[in-house]
Amino acid sequence: MSLRERLASGAFAVTAEISPPRGADTGPITQTAALLRDWVDAVNVTDNQGSNVRLASWAGSLAAMAAGLEPVMQMTCRDRNRIALQSDLLGASALGIRTILVMTGDHPKFGDHPGAKPVFDLDSVQLLWTLRHMRDQGALLSGRRLDPPPDCFLGAVENPVAPPAAFRAERLGKKVDAGAQFVQTQYVFDPSAFGRWMALVRDLGLHERCSILAGVGAVRSRRALDFLRDKVPGVQVPDEVYRRLRGVPADQTAAEGARLAAETVRQLSEIDGVAGVHLLVAGHEQAVPGILDEAGVRVSRESEGHDGR
Amino acid sequence: MHPRLGPRLAYRVQQVLRPRPGLRWLSARIEASGLARPLFTGAERQAKQALFGCRMCGQCALPVTGYVCPMGCPKELRNGPCGGVGPDGGCEVYPEMRCVWVEAYERAASQGRAADLRLLHRPADHRRWGESSWLNYWQGRDEGLWGS
Numbered sequence: 522m523s524l525r526e527r528l529a530s531g532a533f534a535v536t537a538e539i540s541p542p543r544g545a546d547t548g549p550i551t552q553t554a555a556l557l558r559d560w561v562d563a564v565n566v567t568d569n570q571g572s573n574v575r576l577a578s579w580a581g582s583l584a585a586m587a588a589g590l591e592p593v594m595q596m597t598c599r600d601r602n603r604i605a606l607q608s609d610l611l612g613a614s615a616l617g618i619r620t621i622l623v624m625t626g627d628h629p630k631f632g633d634h635p636g637a638k639p640v641f642d643l644d645s646v647q648l649l650w651t652l653r654h655m656r657d658q659g660a661l662l663s664g665r666r667l668d669p670p671p672d673c674f675l676g677a678v679e680n681p682v683a684p685p686a687a688f689r690a691e692r693l694g695k696k697v698d699a700g701a702q703f704v705q706t707q708y709v710f711d712p713s714a715f716g717r718w719m720a721l722v723r724d725l726g727l728h729e730r731c732s733i734l735a736g737v738g739a740v741r742s743r744r745a746l747d748f749l750r751d752k753v754p755g756v757q758v759p760d761e762v763y764r765r766l767r768g769v770p771a772d773q774t775a776a777e778g779a780r781l782a783a784e785t786v787r788q789l790s791e792i793d794g795v796a797g798v799h800l801l802v803a804g805h806e807q808a809v810p811g812i813l814d815e816a817g818v819r820v821s822r823e824s825e826g827h828d829g830r
Numbered sequence: 831m832h833p834r835l836g837p838r839l840a841y842r843v844q845q846v847l848r849p850r851p852g853l854r855w856l857s858a859r860i861e862a863s864g865l866a867r868p869l870f871t872g873a874e875r876q877a878k879q880a881l882f883g884c885r886m887c888g889q890c891a892l893p894v895t896g897y898v899c900p901m902g903c904p905k906e907l908r909n910g911p912c913g914g915v916g917p918d919g920g921c922e923v924y925p926e927m928r929c930v931w932v933e934a935y936e937r938a939a940s941q942g943r944a945a946d947l948r949l950l951h952r953p954a955d956h957r958r959w960g961e962s963s964w965l966n967y968w969q970g971r972d973e974g975l976w977g978s
Contacts, residue, residue, distance in 0.1 A: 598905075603953060625912045628904055628923045639905065646909035647953045662953065680913030685935040691948055692910045698978075699950060707913050754914030754922035 524563040524591055524620055525674040527797075528703060528732040533790060533818060534797030536593060536705065536734060537809055538565040539585065541576035547584035550576075553806050554588035560809050563591040565622060565705070567803065569600065572632025579609065582618045593676065594618045597626025602642035603651065607661055610652055614671030622676040622705065623648045627754065646699045649675060653700030677701035677731075680755045681718035682711065690721035693731070703732040705799040707755055710738070710762045712788040719792050728794035735789040738801040739808045740766055740778035779808045783815035790818065831883030832928070833897055837937040840897035849968050857968035871962040888958030888966060889975055894946040895930075896937030903930045908951040949976040 527534045537557055542549045550566070557564055566581040575581075582592035594613055596606065613621065625645045629637040643651060651662050652675055659670035677696040681689055693704060709715045715735060722728055740746045746766050750758040762781065769777045786798050798818070802808055813819060833840070847853075860866045878884030882892060885901040891908055892899060900908045904923040911931035914922030919932040931947075938944050952975055958966070966972055 625905060625907065627914070630923055641905045641907070642956075643953050644905070644907045644909050645912075646950060650950065651953075678913060680915075683911070683913055683915040684917070684919045684929065685911070685915075685932050687939075688910065688931075688935050688944075688947060695909060695948060695950060754916070755912075757917055 522562070523674075524593070524703075527562045531796075534732070534734060535561045535800065535813065535818060536563050536565060536797070537561045537800040537806065538567060538803045539581065539806070540567050540570050540803035541578070541581035543573070543575055545576070547576065547580065550581050550584040551588045554585045554590040556806055557809060558588065558590045560813055561590075561800070562797075563593050563620060565593040565595055565799070568595040568597045568626070569632070570627075570803070572599065572627045572629045572634070572637075574633060579613055579616075579618065582613070583616060586617060591620060592618055593620045593622050595622045595624065596648065597624050598641050598643050598645060598648055599626030599629065600637075600640055602640055603662055606643065606648060607651065607655060610655060610671050610673065611667070614673055619672055620674045620676065621652065622678065623652065623701075624678045631754070645677065646695050649677060649696055649701055650699040674702055675700050676703045676705060678707065679704050680707040681709065682707070682714050682757050683755050686718075689718055690725055690727065693722060693727055694725050697727050697731045701731050703734060703796070705734045706736040708736050708738045708749070708801055709785060709789060710757065711759050712785060712792070714757075715789065716792055719794055723794050728796075732796035733794060734797045734799040735792075735795055736799045736801050737782050737785050737789065737812075739775075739782040739805060739812055741775040741805045741808070743767065743771055743774055746774070746778075775805075775808070779812050780815065782808070782812045786812065786816035786818060790816070831899070831902055832933065833882050833899075833937075835881045835897060837896055837941050840892075840937075841941055841943070844893055847964070847967075849970065853968045854970070857965045861965050861969070867962075867965075870965070871960075874962050874964050886960050886963075887954060888961035888963050889954055889972060890963035890967065891951060891975070894943075894949055894976060896934040896939075896941075896943065896946070898930050898934040898937060900930055900934070906954075907931070908954065910947060949978060951976045 539553050566578050568578040578594050582594040585592040623645050629639050659667050679693045749756050860870050882899045883902050887901050911929050915929045919928050921927045921929050938946050
């Protein structure tokens with residue numbers, strides 16, 4: 522069952538994330554995909570995450586697909602202009618990559634090539650609109666016809682807690698109007714703040730037009746905790762979460778982080794309008810089964826045949 | 831950059847500058863003149879640079895962004911803020927600078943114009959850099975720039 526079908530069925534969906542390797546080998550993606558295959562509906566393949574050069578998102582997506590896991594190909598606006606982005610969608614669709622996640626992308630300043638020229642020819646809303654137009658109107662931004670047009674299931678991202686808070690639900694509304702069919706959010710460490718955003722989302726009726734997947738991270742070390750809090754733009758780690766993860770011995774941080782993630786998954790799954798969770802665990806994928814087990818969320822394919830999902 | 835013109839005054843000026851037959855006629859004359867056109871464009875550049883940190887993209891979005899220039903965003907985002915805005919409203923790229931969209935939202939909302947930020951901005955035409963956006967605006971060339 523594809524992610525699109527899972528979300529359409531109304532069943533709780535789970536996605537995770539794979540960060541492609543820095544090297545010319547898809548082996549690590551194949552291994553991670555095999556580990557996650559029975560636990561998640563689809564896996565994001567990041568597009569030079571954090572502005573660091575990695576194996577291309579389309580290539581990683583093909584590797585995940587070959588390993589039996591549906592890829593969500595991430596596309597950022599940072600490195601490619603409207604010509605390259607439209608061309609990439611055609612290539613992806615032709616090769617069977619049908620689930621696309623559109624985001625603005627981090628600024629090059631944060632990555633391993635800080636002197637690179639930032640492109641940002643389109644923004645994420647314009648890119649969503651462009652891709653939807655290609656699919657539904659069968660035409661490029663220029664108006665030239667596509668034969669045949671691409672098929673795609675379009676996703677967006679949103680940060681529910683970043684300022685201006687009053688505008689964040691409306692910004693998702695712009696993305697939904699532009700073409701977003703699902704959204705994955707930035708890390709949620711504060712379910713009540715997320716709940717306030719969801720109330721605004723429900724007021725606008727967006728959860729009925731777009732499936733909302735809440736982002737949940739599993740902190741695996743004190744270093745990762747500090748990095749998340751201080752270095753990742755847009756992530757807010759509340760003091761009580763920080764104290765809780767700092768309060769256990771260093772060798773227990775990963776276990777406590779997984780426990781917190783499982784609790785968060787459970788809390789978020791109870792919020793009206795939440796269609797699933799997106800596990801932000803790149804590099805720490807082995808934690809996924811434990812988190813989902815403890816949260817009582819099982820998307821296993823083995824169970825699919827038995828319960829008729 | 832932080833605009834030097836307050837939002838209330840900016841929206842008043844907008845009323846004066848909005849397209850109308852007289853301005854359309856005048857702008858066509860200016861555009862046709864080899865002397866008046868660069869002078870006018872230079873004056874617009876000076877005024878808008880001083881007031882809004884204008885980059886002369888030639889397709890001004892200020893009327894629907896609370897008169898905060900979105901091209902001042904390091905990612906030149908024309909449809910709202912990215913997800914990296916700090917808890918204090920700081921830009922993710924230059925934390926000492928306030929996010930242009932945080933400021934745009936505050937200024938637009940203070941004048942009852944928050945709904946402007948819902949408009950969908952079409953991709954910018956990069957051939958227009960350096961042109962006078964006022965001449966383009968009065969000539970009606972900006973009409974497809976944003977919509978609902």
